[in-house]
Amino acid sequence: MKKHNYSAGPCILPQEVLKEASASVLNFDGLDLSLLEISHRSKNFVAVMDEAVALVKELMEVPEGYSVLFLQGGASLEFVMVPFNLMKNEGGKAAYLNTGTWSSKAIKEAKRLGEVVEVASSKDKNFSYIPKGYSIPVDIDYFHCTSNNTIYGTQMKSFPQTDALKVCDMSSDILSRKVNVADFDLIYAGAQKNMGPAGATLVIVKDEILGKSGRDIPAYLDYATHIDKESMFNTPPVFSVYVSMLTLRWLKSIGGVAEMEKINQAKADLLYGEIDRNSKFYGTAAKEDRSNMNACFLAHEGVDTAQFDEMWKAAGISGINGHRSVGGYRASMYNALPLESVQALVDVMQAFEKL
Amino acid sequence: MKKHNYSAGPCILPQEVLKEASASVLNFDGLDLSLLEISHRSKNFVAVMDEAVALVKELMEVPEGYSVLFLQGGASLEFVMVPFNLMKNEGGKAAYLNTGTWSSKAIKEAKRLGEVVEVASSKDKNFSYIPKGYSIPVDIDYFHCTSNNTIYGTQMKSFPQTDALKVCDMSSDILSRKVNVADFDLIYAGAQKNMGPAGATLVIVKDEILGKSGRDIPAYLDYATHIDKESMFNTPPVFSVYVSMLTLRWLKSIGGVAEMEKINQAKADLLYGEIDRNSKFYGTAAKEDRSNMNACFLAHEGVDTAQFDEMWKAAGISGINGHRSVGGYRASMYNALPLESVQALVDVMQAFEKL
Numbered sequence: 009m010k011k012h013n014y015s016a017g018p019c020i021l022p023q024e025v026l027k028e029a030s031a032s033v034l035n036f037d038g039l040d041l042s043l044l045e046i047s048h049r050s051k052n053f054v055a056v057m058d059e060a061v062a063l064v065k066e067l068m069e070v071p072e073g074y075s076v077l078f079l080q081g082g083a084s085l086e087f088v089m090v091p092f093n094l095m096k097n098e099g100g101k102a103a104y105l106n107t108g109t110w111s112s113k114a115i116k117e118a119k120r121l122g123e124v125v126e127v128a129s130s131k132d133k134n135f136s137y138i139p140k141g142y143s144i145p146v147d148i149d150y151f152h153c154t155s156n157n158t159i160y161g162t163q164m165k166s167f168p169q170t171d172a173l174k175v176c177d178m179s180s181d182i183l184s185r186k187v188n189v190a191d192f193d194l195i196y197a198g199a200q201k202n203m204g205p206a207g208a209t210l211v212i213v214k215d216e217i218l219g220k221s222g223r224d225i226p227a228y229l230d231y232a233t234h235i236d237k238e239s240m241f242n243t244p245p246v247f248s249v250y251v252s253m254l255t256l257r258w259l260k261s262i263g264g265v266a267e268m269e270k271i272n273q274a275k276a277d278l279l280y281g282e283i284d285r286n287s288k289f290y291g292t293a294a295k296e297d298r299s300n301m302n303a304c305f306l307a308h309e310g311v312d313t314a315q316f317d318e319m320w321k322a323a324g325i326s327g328i329n330g331h332r333s334v335g336g337y338r339a340s341m342y343n344a345l346p347l348e349s350v351q352a353l354v355d356v357m358q359a360f361e362k363l
Numbered sequence: 364m365k366k367h368n369y370s371a372g373p374c375i376l377p378q379e380v381l382k383e384a385s386a387s388v389l390n391f392d393g394l395d396l397s398l399l400e401i402s403h404r405s406k407n408f409v410a411v412m413d414e415a416v417a418l419v420k421e422l423m424e425v426p427e428g429y430s431v432l433f434l435q436g437g438a439s440l441e442f443v444m445v446p447f448n449l450m451k452n453e454g455g456k457a458a459y460l461n462t463g464t465w466s467s468k469a470i471k472e473a474k475r476l477g478e479v480v481e482v483a484s485s486k487d488k489n490f491s492y493i494p495k496g497y498s499i500p501v502d503i504d505y506f507h508c509t510s511n512n513t514i515y516g517t518q519m520k521s522f523p524q525t526d527a528l529k530v531c532d533m534s535s536d537i538l539s540r541k542v543n544v545a546d547f548d549l550i551y552a553g554a555q556k557n558m559g560p561a562g563a564t565l566v567i568v569k570d571e572i573l574g575k576s577g578r579d580i581p582a583y584l585d586y587a588t589h590i591d592k593e594s595m596f597n598t599p600p601v602f603s604v605y606v607s608m609l610t611l612r613w614l615k616s617i618g619g620v621a622e623m624e625k626i627n628q629a630k631a632d633l634l635y636g637e638i639d640r641n642s643k644f645y646g647t648a649a650k651e652d653r654s655n656m657n658a659c660f661l662a663h664e665g666v667d668t669a670q671f672d673e674m675w676k677a678a679g680i681s682g683i684n685g686h687r688s689v690g691g692y693r694a695s696m697y698n699a700l701p702l703e704s705v706q707a708l709v710d711v712m713q714a715f716e717k718l
Contacts, residue, residue, distance in 0.1 A: 010395065011394075011395050013400055017402070018400060018401065018403060018598065021400050026389060026400075029388050030385045030386070030388040033385040033388060034382065041681070042376065042381045044373060044381065044384070044560040044561075044606065045368055045370060045373060045375045045381075045560075046370060046373065047370050047371065047372070047373065047682065048561065080435040080562070080600070081435045081583060082435070082597045082598055083597070084596065084597035085436070087581075087582075087583070088581040088583050088584065120579050120581060198598060200598055205399040205400075205601060205602055206399075206601040206602070207435070207600035207601065207602060207603055224475050226442075226443040226472055227471070227472060228436060228439050228440045228442070229443065242440075242553075243372070243373065243555055243561045244561065245561055245562035245600060245603065246561040247602050247603065248562055248602070248603075
């Protein structure tokens with residue numbers, strides 16, 4: 009039975025991508041060699057990297073003057089790289105919006121290198137909403153936010169205006185909806201949600217913002233290093249970049265980000281509709297801030313969920329246990345999750361309600 | 364035709380490893396899910412990480428008091444992490460042995476954080492030998508060396524004595540020969556030569572040396588972070604760790620590192636024997652420092668190699684073009700390269716000589 013894979017990440021990838029990746033581990037490009045055992049400087053792999061970069065530029069309509077990089081270390085290393093590159097060495101100051109666990113970690117790393125103004129936080133209500141109406145200081149080196157909060161199931165539906173550089177961690181909703189890249193100066197995302205497997209990090213950076221922090225930046229942490237070497241400063245994560253490229257090809261084939269956004273909206277509408285309708289469950293995030301990627305919901309007090317848990321497992325659903333910080337259930341509906349999988353969950357919720 | 368794959372890295376992996384990796388991309392552990400789409404915190408992947416760590420400990424006979432980590436960013440990020448963790452914040456000083464491109468890059472990164480004494484360098488002869496007879500200062504935080512130099516084809520056959528902490532970049536000969544881990548305080552290696560595909564970095568670190576630099580270390584760059592979280596501080600490079608685990612299993616199955624060392628010695632003896640015997644070629648590295656992993660050789664002046672190049676390609680040999688820094692040929696004989704592949708090259712060299 010095909011599983012309905014709701015894993016929060018690493019997560020579901022398109023079946024056709026998995027098939028092609030599997031084949032290339034045995035014989036890549038008809039070389040009679042595995043993708044894993046060729047030089048990253050071979051023309052065959054350079055073509056993969058080039059296509060991955062070109063597809064990101066095309067699918068996200070990246071304007072001129074921005075570089076697209078595939079790095080390593082995930083968002084966790086970006087939390088370090090962002091202040092190293094953008095926080096002024098003398099009197100550095102940045103503003104961060106705190107919307108959950110990942111924002112908090114990013115703030116912690118930035119504080120090592122300068123002053124951090126937390127412009128707003130939703131910690132008071134267990135990060136169940138996105139703060140609004142805050143003001144961003146003008147004397148800052150950059151503003152940082154997290155577009156989607158996997159753990160708490162919230163998502164920024166719009167981004168604040170600021171004249172400062174704008175940095176966004178889009179790890180868990182990149183390529184899931186249309187975003188105007190020109191509104192940002194730096195976007196980063198771990199690949200392992202909508203873009204590919206674990207092991208690669210996408211960075212989209214406006215070239216002109218670099219080289220101005222006055223810091224002596226370690227080579228690996230310096231975006232300029234990787235721009236100069238076209239993501240080949242060191243051996244790139246070959247397989248992760250390749251599978252990301254295949255996933256980007258798939259996204260293009262289904263109609264690109266605009267079409268993906270419609271499908272994701274339909275999935276979210278279906279599931280949140282059921283959460284709101286069903287008498288046994290309720291959603292945890294503020295309605296206007298609900299994530300189209302991760303829907304968190306709990307059973308009402310007194311509802312015994314043991315049978316529900318058996319029912320969804322029996323229906324081939326996996327990965328909907330909630331994160332320990334919220335409890336209950338979390339249904340992650342990343343790009344590759346089909347609408348039918350959401351319907352399967354809704355069916356189980358309805359059957360459970362009728363018991 | 365099966366290729367004789369001499370790629371300098373990423374490089375040849377055992378066929379049985381590739382087959383199992385390919386199958387797991389479609390269906391891992393009978394889960395009806397791809398290895399790429401399950402949570403890194405699932406019991407199935409945690410078991411992979413645990414087995415990979417246990418196999419490194421067993422195969423390298425890692426003593427008590429050391430931690431084994433799987434990180435990201437390759438040796439290039441280790442060049443940064445080593446001084447961050449070990450170079451004292453106040454008056455930090457380290458000693459580096461310069462045996463080539465990678466040592467030089469490591470030195471460059473260390474210099475950002477403190478004083479670096481280059482105890483010796485073989486740059487005077489294009490890094491074609493390993494310096495000997497140098498002295499290591501006593502007032503240093505650590506000594507750093509590179510065990511094998513992929514580009515120049517040299518290898519340290521022994522390591523200097525010092526009372527200081529000893530750090531070694533073993534990226535290109537890890538698991539290829541017996542090494543007494545207790546002689547070192549920190550060993551690191553990009554996976555993509557003898558251990559697996561690109562995208563993972565192995566670190567073996569003596570726990571008690573950490574936490575003494577007096578630095579505020581960014582979380583991702585702090586080995587203590589990764590020890591505390593058992594290499595799961597952030598999403599690990601799932602596929603690279605998995606294929607490394609399979610490769611470690613394979614190494615164990617053929618008899619472990621001691622047996623591997625014998626096979627590697629036989630391959631090196633066969634090829635260097637031919638390089639020395641053949642009237643058309645000569646080796647570039649000092650004989651006593653020749654790498655058992657990467658054999659660099661040139662054609663004698665006046666020898667037209669065009670036909671040789673055609674002959675080895677026709678024999679199914681790939682990846683023996685020398686690095687631009689040395690020219691000529693470089694035959695990389697990593698663990699998974701069979702003796703028959705070396706014989707195939709030797710046969711071509713002999714046929715070429717007879718022309």
